[in-house]
C-alpha cells in the first residue's frame with residue numbers, strides 16, 4: 001500500500017501534465033494478443049490531424065516490436081521494455097513522458113504489458129482506462145478477471161470479424177461486461193474490416209473536446 | 213529470492229509426492245482464453261481409464277467456472293481462487309494436494325492463472341511445463357514473453373481450426389518458438405476438430421510410462 005501511494009503520486013503528476021497540455025491520455029489493458037497494438041495503429045492512421053499527433057508509450061517484457069509497428073504508421077512511439085515487470089507503473093510513464101514533446105500531440109495511448117491481472121492495480125494518470133477483450137477469448141473472462149474489468153471506463157470487444165467463426169455468444173459477453181462494469185462505455189469493432197472504428201474515433205474526439 | 217527459495221522447497225515436496233504416486237504432473241501456462249481448460253476437458257474425455265483418473269488443480273482470480281467445466285466431463289477438479297494473486301505458487305498447490313486422493317489418479321494437470329508473465333517464475337513441482345499459444349494471439353508472442361517460453365518443456369499451438377481464418381503464419385510462429393525454446397516438444401492441435409489430440413494424448417501416456 002505504501003508502494004501504491006508512491007505510484008499514485010506519480011499518477012497524479014502525470015494526470016496534471018496531460019491536462020495542462022490538453023492531451024487525452026488512455027491506458028489500454030488486455031491479454032496478450034487481444035489487438036491493442038493493432039487498434040492503436042488503426043486509430044493513428046485515421047486520426048484527423050495525422051498519425052504524428054498520436055503519441056504511444058508501449059510496455060512489454062521484451063522487444064521493440066510494438067513501438068516499431070506504431071512508428072511505421074507515423075505515430076510517435078516510445079517502447080518501455082520492463083525485463084520482468086508484469087505491468088507498467090506511473091513512475092515508468094512519468095519518465096517516458098520526459099522524452100516526448102507533449103504539446104505536439106492530441107492523443108496519448110499507453111499500451112500496457114499484455115496481462116489481464118497485474119496492470120489493473122496501477123493508476124498511470126490516464127483520463128480513460130480501456131480494457132480490450134477479443135471474441136476468441138471466451139465470454140466469461142470479465143467474471144474471471146474482475147479487477148481489470150471493474151476498473152474499466154471503456155470495454156472494447158475486438159476482432160468482431162471472426163465472431164461468427166468462433167461461435168461468439170455476444171449476449172453472454174455483454175451481460176458479463178455489464179455485470180462487472182455497469183458504467184463502462186462498450187465498443188465492438190474490427191481492425192480488419194473497419195467495423196466500429198469510426199464510432200470509436202468519434203468517441204475519442206468527443207472525450208478530447210470535453211477535457212479541453 | 214528468499215521467497216523463491218521458499219517456493220522451491222514446496223515445489224520439491226510436490227515433485228516428490230507426484231513421483232511417489234506414479235503421477236504425471238503438468239503445469240499449463242498461457243494467456244487468458246488460449247484454451248487451457250478446453251484442452252484439459254478434452255484430454256480427460258479421451259483418457260484411457262476414464263476422466264476420473266485425471267486430477268486438475270485450477271487457479272483463477274475469481275469464479276469456480278473452470279473447475280465446474282472440468283467436473284462436468286468427469287475429471288477430479290479443485291479450484292483455487294486467488295483473489296488477487298496473478299500466479300499459482302507451490303505452497304498453494306501443496307495445500308490443494310492434501311484434498312485429493314493422488315493414488316486414484318494417473319495424470320495431474322495444474323491449470324495456472326491466465327497470465328503469460330508472472331506464473332513463469334514459479335516452479336510448482338510439475339514434471340512437464342506446457343505453454344499454450346493460440347493461433348489468434350500473434351506469431352511474435354514467444355519473443356515478447358520470453359520467461360514463459362524459455363521455461364517451456366512443451367509448447368502447444370491451440371485453435372488450429374481457425375488458423376486460416378486469421379491468417380496465421382505458422383512458419384513464423386514455429387521459428388519464434390524454436391528460437392525461445394529450442395528443446396521444447398511442439399504440438400499443434402484443435403479441441404474443436406480433434407486435430408492433433410491423439411498425438412498429444414500418446415505423448416502424455418509415453419511420459420507417464422517413463423516416470424514409472
Ligand SMILES: Nc1nc2c(ncn2[C@@H]2O[C@H](COP(=O)(O)OP(=O)(O)OP(=O)(O)O)[C@@H](O)[C@H]2O)c(=O)[nH]1
Pocket residue numbers: 030031032033034035036037038039066113114115158159160161162189190191192193348349350351353356378
Ligand atoms: N481477425 C482479426 N485479427 C486481429 C484484429 N486485430 C488484431 N488482430 C490480430 O491479433 C494478433 C494480435 O494483435 P496485436 O495488435 O499484436 O495484439 P496486442 O494486444 O497488442 O498484443 P500484446 O502487445 O503482445 O499484448 C495479430 O495477429 C493481429 O493481426 C482484428 O480486428 N481481426
Ligand SMILES: Nc1nc2c(ncn2[C@@H]2O[C@H](COP(=O)(O)OP(=O)(O)OP(=O)(O)O)[C@@H](O)[C@H]2O)c(=O)[nH]1
Pocket residue numbers: 136137138139141144166242243244245246247248249250251278325326327370371372373374401402403404405
Ligand atoms: N475455435 C476454437 N476455439 C477454442 C478451441 N479451444 C478453446 N476454444 C475457445 O476459446 C475460448 C477460451 O477457452 P478456455 O478453455 O476457457 O481458455 P482458458 O485458457 O482456459 O482461459 P482462462 O482459464 O480464463 O485463462 C472458449 O470460448 C473456447 O470455446 C479450439 O480448439 N478451437
Ligand SMILES: [Mg+2]
Pocket residue numbers: 036037038066111
Ligand atoms: Mg501490442
Ligand SMILES: [Mg+2]
Pocket residue numbers: 248249250278323
Ligand atoms: Mg481456463
Ligand SMILES: [Zn+2]
Pocket residue numbers: 085086087118119298330
Ligand atoms: Zn504484477
Ligand SMILES: [Zn+2]
Pocket residue numbers: 086118298299330
Ligand atoms: Zn504478477
